[in-house]
Amino acid sequence: MKPTVFRFLLLLSGLCGLSSHAFAAESSAIEAPGPLGPLAGTFVNAGSGTSVVLMIPGSGPTDRDGNSALGPKPATLRQIADGLARRGISSVRIDKRGMFGSKQAVADGNHVTIADYATDVRNWIAVIRRKAGVRCVWLAGHSEGGLVALAAAQGQADICGLILLSTAGRPLGEVLRGQFHAVPSAQTVLPQIDGAIDALEAGHHVDVQTLHPGLRQLFHSAVQDYMIDLFHHDPVALLRAYRGPVLIMQGAADRQVSATEDLPLLKAADPKAQVVLLPNVIHPLADLGVAPAADGSLPLDGAVVSDIAEFVLKH
Numbered sequence: 148m149k150p151t152v153f154r155f156l157l158l159l160s161g162l163c164g165l166s167s168h169a170f171a172a173e174s175s176a177i178e179a180p181g182p183l184g185p186l187a188g189t190f191v192n193a194g195s196g197t198s199v200v201l202m203i204p205g206s207g208p209t210d211r212d213g214n215s216a217l218g219p220k221p222a223t224l225r226q227i228a229d230g231l232a233r234r235g236i237s238s239v240r241i242d243k244r245g246m247f248g249s250k251q252a253v254a255d256g257n258h259v260t261i262a263d264y265a266t267d268v269r270n271w272i273a274v275i276r277r278k279a280g281v282r283c284v285w286l287a288g289h290s291e292g293g294l295v296a297l298a299a300a301q302g303q304a305d306i307c308g309l310i311l312l313s314t315a316g317r318p319l320g321e322v323l324r325g326q327f328h329a330v331p332s333a334q335t336v337l338p339q340i341d342g343a344i345d346a347l348e349a350g351h352h353v354d355v356q357t358l359h360p361g362l363r364q365l366f367h368s369a370v371q372d373y374m375i376d377l378f379h380h381d382p383v384a385l386l387r388a389y390r391g392p393v394l395i396m397q398g399a400a401d402r403q404v405s406a407t408e409d410l411p412l413l414k415a416a417d418p419k420a421q422v423v424l425l426p427n428v429i430h431p432l433a434d435l436g437v438a439p440a441a442d443g444s445l446p447l448d449g450a451v452v453s454d455i456a457e458f459v460l461k462h
Contacts, residue, residue: 172232179267179274181244181252186267187211188241188248190278193232198307198459199279200231201271202240203264205290205313210247211240213289213431221431223289223312223447230452236459239275243267257369260376261298268299276305283307285459288314290404290430291377297385308392308462310455313430315404316412320348320378322404329402336362347371348378386416393420394458396451398428400435423454 177190189211202224208216213223228238242249244267245256252267253259272284285307288296293314300306315322327333327340336359343353343366352371355363366374386393395417397410406424414422425448427435433445 172237177239177274177278179241179270181249181267181270183253184249184251186241186244186249186252186270188239188271189228190275191228191232191238191240192279193235193237195280197235197237197279198285199275199281200228200236200238200285200287200310200455200459201268201275202228202238203268203286203288203292203295204241204243205288205292208246209243211242219431221433221445223431223433224287226447227287227452227455230447231456231459234452234456234460236456237279239271241267241271257373259373261295261380262376264295265299265301268295269303272299272303272305285310287312287455290314291319294319294377294380294382294385297382297389298380300389300391301385306391307459308394309389310394310396310458311413312396312432313398313401313404314382314395314409314413316382316409316416318348318378318381320344320374322409325405325408326403344378347374350375350379383412383416386413386420389417392458392462393417394423394455395420396423396425396432396454398430398432398448399424399426400428401430403430421458423450425450 173192175190177188178185204211204213204224212225214220224240228240231238243264244252244259268286275284283305286296286300287310289312293311296309296311300309324341324344328337333340339358339362343358346353353366355366355368358366395413397406399406410424414420428448429435432447432451434448437445439445
């Protein structure tokens, strides 16, 4: 298995599935230019002249639907796309460079930066504007995808607004550190964890052979350059610099991104943002404790699609 899959395993570990519903909108393949080959996505066309939401997946090997190669299959983004289509809103959901349908876009999916992902988003925007004939495109980022959306939006006039779903307000090094400190079984190796994160935040590589065997995949040498880049991005600073409409949606039961630590930081960064705090909702925006369907999926919380659609349509 390629080391890519170990990026921010904890951010993905709590994900659950979501159910699927049919809709009448047309769904088709779409491509955007990548460095070495095309970037791949799915265009859900709700009709001529409709708003278009570009959906950016979260951390690690997460595909355009919001499903992880590590096992969790929440289909968060696919379910949102289906729901938005029923409300007359089009969408494009994408595979990240070097992964899944976009595998040929770069030689190694580990050798990326947030700036690279932001460049890909801007290429997608140009393609969508030509194909759909729209003036601007909405960006919806889930988890780490929210950080990418914030980075891509800087200085861009062709972005309608931002939809930040389960998005951290702290730099992701702090988020990762907090996740480990909340795990009782990790207490004995916290000095190694904190030391590794401190080193990466300072721009230094870590000798994984000095770490507990259970930590070596998470801090794999192949992904350390990406982690060094990722950890220096501050979502609060990026949000403060953005001037367009913003929706912030967070689950109160999210164990990956904190409603008590991350959400207040985002709210303070943009007091005009619309904030939706969903009680009893976990990281993939599903209700905690809902029985899974036959395919293992869980339905989105009932407010997710309606609140996103209302936000897009009123702007």
